[in-house]
Amino acid sequence: MxxxxxxxxxxxxxxxxxxxxxxxxxxxxxxxxxxxxxxxxxxxxxxxxxxxxxxxxxxxTKEDLLFELSLDGHRSVHALLEAEVGRHRSSIDRLRAAATGFGRWHAEFHTLARVVQYELNALSEPHLAEVAALRRVTQGLFAELVRDGVDQGVFHVADIDMTATSLTSLGIDVARWYRPTGAWTPEQIGRHHGLLALRTVGASE
The missing domain is CATH 1.10.10.60 (Homeodomain-like)
Structure with missing residues (x-):
């Protein structure tokens, strides 16, 4: 596959x-x-x-291949996040859906994710700048979800941006350690990350 x-x-x-x-x-x-x-x-x-x-x-060049892979990977995961978040209305459900989808994607497409997340420094400066902009959009989506929950009084965090960084870092790291022969499926990993996200922001599940 x-x-x-x-x-x-x-x-x-x-x-x-x-x-x-x-x-x-x-x-x-x-x-x-x-x-x-x-x-x-x-x-x-x-x-x-x-x-x-x-x-x-x-x-x-082979760098052009890496650039296209990086664009496709980052655009794909962001499209997934927008679709998952769009299915829910409450801040709790929206953050849980985003973290679930993000963790699941990095397991399901772990080989691609390892490349596009951990080979960034091999990109040329113009290509890296374009991919970095996409990463900021995804980071901003998580920050917006956390901020909405804080504004509504259902999330309790000391630093919104640092929390968003922590949540995305957890998902990205899945690509480093996940193996298809391991104990957990992408779906199980996704659900666990959804729960971790809520606990991170101090929300009642």
Missing amino acids: SQSPAPQRRRGNVRGEHTRSVLLDAAVRSFADRGFHGTSTRDIALAADMSPAVVYAHYA
Whole structure:
């Protein structure tokens, strides 16, 4: 099964889109196994069962592959968060849904998540700035959820931004330790993170 959610950016014809999808999947696996700097373009080509020339026909550099993976990953998780939060009205339910979805996503797409969360420093400065902006949007969503609960008197925290950072950090770290052969499913991890979020903000469940 692919470790990549459906890419947010599509261009060109169907054959070209399929080739790029195969290359992105190969890049995810290669970067996860060897790290960005330990992976060559030839490694990605071999993983995709293609020639290096095909890689260069679609991506000028392996950093371009990492950039597209990073954009797709961050956009995918943010779209999930907005959908999960949009299903609820109360501050408690909205925060629980966001933390649940965030933790579950980082387990379900753990290989992609490890790459896009822990290989950021390999991006060029312009690409890193674009991805960092997406990360701030997600961070801002959690901060807004916590602030709403504080304003309504149902959450009790000393620092809203630090709390939001703590909640997102918990979810991101799932990608580091999660293994499909482990004791917990992505759904179980998600539910646990939802409960942890409520306890972090001092809410009654």
